[in-house]
Amino acid sequence: MSLLVKNAAIISQDEKRSVLRGFDILVEGSRIARVAKGIKEKAEFVVDAKGCFVVPGFVNCHNHAAMTLLRGYADDMELHSWLSAKIWPREAKLKEDDVYWGSLLACVEMIRGGTTCFADMYFFMDGIARAVEESGLRANLSHGMIDLGDKGKREKELREGERVVREWNGKAGGRISTSFGPHAPYTCSRELLEKTLELSKKYGAKIQIHLSETRKEVFDLKKQCGKRPAEFLGELGFLSSEVVASHCCWVSKSEVSLLAKRGVSVVHNPVSNMKLAGGNAMPVQEFFEAGANVALGTDGACSNNSLSMFESMKFAALLQKNARWDAVVLNAQQALDLATRNGAKALGLNAGVIAEGKLADFSILDFSKPSTVPVHNAVSNIVYSASPSNVRDVVVNGKLILLNGKIQMLDEEKILAKAQKVAEDLVSR
Numbered sequence: 001m002s003l004l005v006k007n008a009a010i011i012s013q014d015e016k017r018s019v020l021r022g023f024d025i026l027v028e029g030s031r032i033a034r035v036a037k038g039i040k041e042k043a044e045f046v047v048d049a050k051g052c053f054v055v056p057g058f059v060n061c062h063n064h065a066a067m068t069l070l071r072g073y074a075d076d077m078e079l080h081s082w083l084s085a086k087i088w089p090r091e092a093k094l095k096e097d098d099v100y101w102g103s104l105l106a107c108v109e110m111i112r113g114g115t116t117c118f119a120d121m122y123f124f125m126d127g128i129a130r131a132v133e134e135s136g137l138r139a140n141l142s143h144g145m146i147d148l149g150d151k152g153k154r155e156k157e158l159r160e161g162e163r164v165v166r167e168w169n170g171k172a173g174g175r176i177s178t179s180f181g182p183h184a185p186y187t188c189s190r191e192l193l194e195k196t197l198e199l200s201k202k203y204g205a206k207i208q209i210h211l212s213e214t215r216k217e218v219f220d221l222k223k224q225c226g227k228r229p230a231e232f233l234g235e236l237g238f239l240s241s242e243v244v245a246s247h248c249c250w251v252s253k254s255e256v257s258l259l260a261k262r263g264v265s266v267v268h269n270p271v272s273n274m275k276l277a278g279g280n281a282m283p284v285q286e287f288f289e290a291g292a293n294v295a296l297g298t299d300g301a302c303s304n305n306s307l308s309m310f311e312s313m314k315f316a317a318l319l320q321k322n323a324r325w326d327a328v329v330l331n332a333q334q335a336l337d338l339a340t341r342n343g344a345k346a347l348g349l350n351a352g353v354i355a356e357g358k359l360a361d362f363s364i365l366d367f368s369k370p371s372t373v374p375v376h377n378a379v380s381n382i383v384y385s386a387s388p389s390n391v392r393d394v395v396v397n398g399k400l401i402l403l404n405g406k407i408q409m410l411d412e413e414k415i416l417a418k419a420q421k422v423a424e425d426l427v428s429r
């Protein structure tokens with residue numbers, strides 16, 4: 001299949017962060033074959049992008065897609081009681097089919113928001129994988145493992161984690177990749193973490209983990225073993241460029257340099273952190289200075305409650321500025337980097353940049369909306385004033401999955417109606 005995008009202004013996100021005006025993009029198969037002016041080759045599909053901006057697809061590096069079903073179900077609560085009183089009891093009643101419909105809803109929302117790839121940690125991953133397969137999106141999926149020190153539970157979780165990697169890696173025409181998902185150092189035993197490390201090496205798979213989201217978990221671990229979470233993982237030999245660690249809000253300076261030195265990608269989730277009142281902003285500036293790869297995530301829809309990466313970019317920038325009393329830090333360009341090229345790097349994707357040879361994962365943004373006129377600086381508009389309503393077309397793996405505002409591979413109306421029903425049923429069980 002081939003696709004030609006004509007007359008675009010391209011926010012390339014290349015090394016120089018070039019903006020190319022009046023360029024065409026030729027896509028062949030799943031890749032960008034050429035980026036040039038006046039491409040003459042014929043293509044099966046031609047999209048005119050005159051007056052629009054093409055931007056690399058957003059990579060949402062931390063999500064629990066199926067939690068869309070609990071969006072708005074338990075807001076304005078403290079994190080630990082939110083989890084134990086509201087979320088976990090509902091999750092205990094989930095079935096695979098619910099997860100499938102919740103994930104389809106998430107996919108529709110993400111496509112409309114210009115997200116082309118997401119990382120997910122949850123359970124009933126077959127349901128999520130089926131949704132990803134049908135949606136046309138790209139994803140990195142992991143079964144979230146929790147053992148709380150219980151040996152039987154540990155073995156069961158590891159078996160399931162390994163099954164997901166074995167069954168789904170490389171599926172959906174290569175759009176699905178897989179990883180291992182030990183939930184966090186406070187919910188996983190040392191044995192579970194060690195075994196995860198072994199399996200990650202065996203399969204060459206990445207590891208997704210929550211790390212130092214709250215002050216409580218840092219102090220609890222310190223009381224238990226005398227070490228802070230990143231130090232603890234460092235001593236286990238767990239930290240490497242295969243690790244994608246979400247949150248990292250409550251980290252010391254030496255933990256920042258340890259995580260950076262070991263090549264860990266850290267994922268900032270500003271909306272979720274602020275909504276759950278984590279109290280501390282991820283030290284993004286220190287991570288930059290230490291040379292770490294910083295990516296961006298929304299987290300699940302019941303701690304956000306949106307899956308919009310536009311919002312997450314804006315909140316990331318605003319949170320840093322406000323927390324540090326410094327309007328200069330985390331500028332718009334850096335926020336866009338977090339959501340595109342850095343996210344692709346975290347998940348090991350040859351994407352996040354619009355250039356020849358890269359995966360054809362990008363969005364076409366229409367700025368002719370009140371909140372994005374005028375365009376003095378397109379990157380500023382994307383980060384500070386754009387929204388999913390600006391996303392006109394989305395291409396993933398060389399295929400148009402949103403065209404002129406219409407979802408191409410899913411029945412959106414049916415999904416919204418069914419997700420409402422499933423969600424109502426879930427909370428009444």
Ligand SMILES: [Zn+2]
Binds near residue numbers: 064246299300
């Ligand atoms: Zn999470």
